[in-house]
Amino acid sequence: MFDDDGSAIAGGRLRIDLRALVENYSTLAARVAPAHLAAVVKANAYGLSAARVAPELFEAGCRNFFVAHFVEALELRPCLPDAATIWVLNGLMPGSETACARSDIVPVLNSLDQARRWQEIARSLGRSLRAALQVDTGMSRLGLAPQEAIGLAADARFGSDVSLELIMSHLACADTPDHPANAAQLARFEALAKHFPNVPRSLANSGGAFLTAGFHFDLARTGVALYGGAPDDAAENPIRPVVTLEARVIQLRNIPAGSGVGYGLSFSAERPSRVATIGVGYADGLPRSLGNRGAAWFNGHRLPIAGRVSMDSITLDVTELAEGELAPGDWIELIGPNQSIDTLARDAGTISYEILTSLGARYHRSYCETVGASEARAA
Template sequence: MTAPRPSAPAGAPAAVPPTGGRGPAAPADAPAPRRTGGGAETEPTVVRAPEPAPARGAATDDRTAAGASGPPGAAGSGRDGRAPAMAASRAATAPVLRVDLDAIRANWAQACRLGAPGRLSAVLKADAYGLGLAPVARALAEAGCAAFWVNDLDEAQRLLAVAPGAQAFCLMGLADATPAAFAALGAIPALVSLAEVEACARWAAAAGRPMRAALQLDTGLGRLGLSEAEAARLAAEPERLAGLELAALVSHLAAYNLPDDPGNAAQLALLERLACGLPRAVLSLSASSGLFLGPEWRQGLARVGSALFGTQTSVVRQPGLRPCYSLEAPVIAVAAHPAGRRLGYRGAGELSRPSRIATIAAGYADGLPQVYAEAGRPHVQGRRVAVVGGVAMNLTMLDVTDLPEAAARPGARAVLLDAAAPVEPVAEAMACAPNVLLTQVGAAVRKEYLGA
């Protein structure tokens, strides 16, 4: 169950209903079948976008202008290493994800209000859910966030470059890095096994100084972390933890989005019981949805991830959150087609009336799932339009018949995801969490930042 779908903008025409059946999926690059029988088709009138002029300024990318270092691309290049002129040219014919940093700051402030009296931290793993670790971390640090969770040492290095002095917890534990590397950077591994505990204790003994670490405990999710038996072993043999300064005892709710699931209370009780036998450290169990489970969950160190970006991940709507994303794509061609014309691979859509169809430069290679054709709520200049003929690799067609010609011509922008066309309905159709869609889109497309 997800949040209710918002109503269409005022004055928007109703979305064009699907017309014609959908056959089995065709290969992405298969040619569309020709219509047979019933006479020849009328050739469409097509208007195409002019060759794009170089953009006035390069978009802010989290690995270049936003301050992070390292590949992909050399300094001053596009995200894939293109020269600036090539990147600017592509910007006019490719989708862009606009990330509103002011919305992220506002969502952080809302989470802090809800999470009191507990402490809050920000989860920016997987490149801040695909939205760009460096600019998002900088914005949150400016808003007062002092503790972050990332995947590994590489992400911790990028984080600390823009938020020096912050706590940088690494959820994958040591992974393939050494305790010495974590200590040198000042990052905190959230250890996932007895072997990692022993490796850090050995390093602390050899270095002659303590090592800061968190300890992950498996209380029911079954992924990473020490089992109940392993935690009991540490409690019985405290010398195994010699030299470690525990910054947190961490676990993860399996039914985080279901407030009434009895497993939540059982996991909290188990974590508290295991903690009694271990060195004193703050407990970290609640994630974004945990802030809405009740006062007993607003303790310790909550980890806020999806709420920062305005996505709804609980069956209980989380109030006061602003979507921070806007996925836009340019119109590159507009064609007039007669009624009865079938469009898309295998004639996936049939037009019920004479129509103007805009082709936009966005598709599943940009993270847009094919189910978007049915579940998406795209709009052009605030007016709803319908997808026709499915979602291809780099192109999607929209029915813009009901829009003024000036509103949907080559060079215009279609909005595919934003506060009025949120990720939740599409994710529901995908049978996945909203973060899945947000992360895959963010990883695939160029990003620009507002409120930097």
């Protein structure tokens, strides 16, 4: 059951279905088996609360969790049992190595500088320290260049100071399965990984989980697919939606033909029209680019956005609804059964990742818990 206490006083409500999240984890885990499946919970689990999401995934069998920054790992560590491994994708900023070594958190080393600093801390502590090593296979973002990685592999002292538990890279075009970059990165990764025998390997992200089994290796790292986003730009999404977003109607008004609506009067009514104003805007993560392009839904009817998206409100053309069908206080669907997060993102000219991570703090948030979580709380 969703707990909706407080939604009556909010302009919008965001409902997160943790049961769907866990089902998505199971679907993805089966997809990549016998590889293991990791959860990417950076950016506060893509805006959905890492403190709520990560324990549910642990109960579902997940043991590896990736964040972007060390501070995120510190916040997440108390939320998970010791059996969970937390990896820091961006590695460590200079000066944070000692704190990381004491926190049972594993950095992803992305450069020779990061690798050497981690090695120095290991020597100063007199013990081997766990780490992952990222190699650049063509994305030109994070990771060691091929010759740097090969040189590090040949450094026996580094191998004794640092316990490499993962070698990884990141696919640039996995959401486009036929892109030739995928095969090229796979070949480069396989060639580099041979220099690190017996070290587990990881290449696939959400899109990579839906590529052929050769991309899955030992560990796949899924993010947006867990939260309901489509892993592939073209194919039908096999993942269950996790998020429902609704906003309340503040006001309804009738306007004559020729009336302008919103800032800049960018919308002009071509006929006598009814306009509804809802209480969310770009301060709540609804991009300004949705103006005159996107839509909301009510009772199966698509309601086009009329005019620009404001900071705290959006105006909708509701002329097609019957008189009296919509009233102040009614809930309008922005993400839900009629409109996926990917559709909303497409209308905004962006991607589902950006929509999810931008959803603001003013929504009333409610969580549909799994049976296990509900029983645990009751106990």
